[in-house]
Amino acid sequence: MRKIDESPSATKRRGIRLKAWVDRYLKIQDTRLKNGDIAATTHKEKTRMAAYLVSRLGNHPLKELEVRDFALILDEWLDKDMVSTARVNRGLWVDIYKEAQHAGEVPPGWNPPEATRKPIPKVTRARLTMEDWQKIYNATPEKHFIRNAMLLAIVTGQRRDDICHMRFSDVWNEHLHITQGKTGMRLALPLTLRCDAIGITLKEVIDGCRDRILSPYLIHSRHQKQPKPMSKDNLSDYFAKARDLAGVIPPAGKTPPTFHEQRSLSERLYRAQGIDTKTLLGHKVQATTDRYNDTRGQEWVKLVI
Secondary structure, eight states: OOOOOOSHHHHHHHOOBHHHHHHHHHHHHHHHHHTTSSOHHHHHHHHHHHHHHHHHHTTSBGGGOOHHHHHHHHHHHHHTTOHHHHHHHHHHHHHHHHHHHHTTSSOTTOOGGGGSOOOOOOOOBOOOOHHHHHHHHHHSOTTOHHHHHHHHHHHHOOOHHHHHTOBGGGEETTEEEEEOTTTOOEEEEETTOEETTTTEEHHHHHHHHOOSSOOSBSSOOTTOSSOOOOOHHHHHHHHHHHHHHHTOOOOTTOBOOOTTHHHHHHHHHHHHHTOOHHHHHTOSSHHHHHHHTOOTTOSOOOOOO
16 A cells, blocks of 8 residues: 655645545536436446545545556456446546546646556347347237337337337427437437338337327336336347247357347448438447447348449
8 A cells, every 4th residue: 555645745746636536527527417418327327436436546646546556456357257347437537537637637648547458348249130130029929018119129229218218298290209318319200210121110110009008108018007117127028038939049159139239230221221320329429330230240241233
């Protein structure tokens, strides 16, 4: 453990401690949340990860922490195969130092976490093909909410949680309005949006969600005692049951596709149609959308002439 000189001159020379700076950093995140720049889930995760960093290195001056201090923590996670945990925490650390640079608490360019090796998770989940999607859809019970959820996933390209929160009242001016829970992005999808691969429009999918059950949500079940959003885990569970019933087997070394993989399939189908998938998925940068277009080596790349 390092011995820290507590004299006033030394304190001024060392600068602010990590714990004190993180407190200020989180106030910046509070403002960003209030202004709608980040989602509540993002704010919650940043707060949680920042607290862990403070528990490990909080008493050290921000300017005296070195690359090795952060690398050792990353190595602890990597030794346990917790690559994703290491990656997202490193991203937060880098941002903490960037904000410290803006505030003048560290010199320009001073960012020890950024010098650590960026953890790259190995993706083992299989991509979902259109052929397998059709098999899974056909294996679902007729008039079951999972069918409507699968259609919404393909036609809208949205995440599980956003699908669960879609309301009939979100439809106005011939558009379905969505505020993405993860990013806060506000989308308005035209009811005429049509996925040619399955031959159905967004309006037709929404109309198919209407039944005798009184619920404000597009995805609902007769077993729900109160009108509330369907659990996203329910979507995953019923999708997995239908997938296994359909006999969909992933390639060697891959895990079976999940409900979320429909988002990637939707992107690939719409990109082939010439639809602006970056806007559809609610991404700010094209590179993020391009990752969804990666088939992970499962499909032939065809030359179009």
